[in-house]
Amino acid sequence: MADYGQFLWSDDGTPSPEALGLSPDLAVRLRAWHAEWEDAMYGDPAVLGSGWLLRGHELAAEIDQQLNALGADMDVYYDEDDDPRPMGER
Numbered sequence: 001m002a003d004y005g006q007f008l009w010s011d012d013g014t015p016s017p018e019a020l021g022l023s024p025d026l027a028v029r030l031r032a033w034h035a036e037w038e039d040a041m042y043g044d045p046a047v048l049g050s051g052w053l054l055r056g057h058e059l060a061a062e063i064d065q066q067l068n069a070l071g072a073d074m075d076v077y078y079d080e081d082d083d084p085r086p087m088g089e090r
């Protein structure tokens with residue numbers, strides 16, 4: 001879920017993609033996705049459409065895959081859709 005200034009949350013706060021061990025490429029794409037949200041919230045929210053939601057879902061799935069590959073014991077949730085299950089159970 002995107003929010004002002006943040007796009008990742010954990011029980012310990014708001015980690016950076018780098019602190020989680022995510023790839024530099026994924027970190028860049030996460031920040032670009034979040035920048036779209038911030039631009040819309042400070043301007044015209046109508047510019048966010050289904051493409052933005054789909055990219056967020058794909059990014060969440062990629063976060064889950066990378067964390068699993070690192071052996072991290074974390075569930076990844078994508079709060080911008082109606083499915084409450086973690087990404088690994090979808």
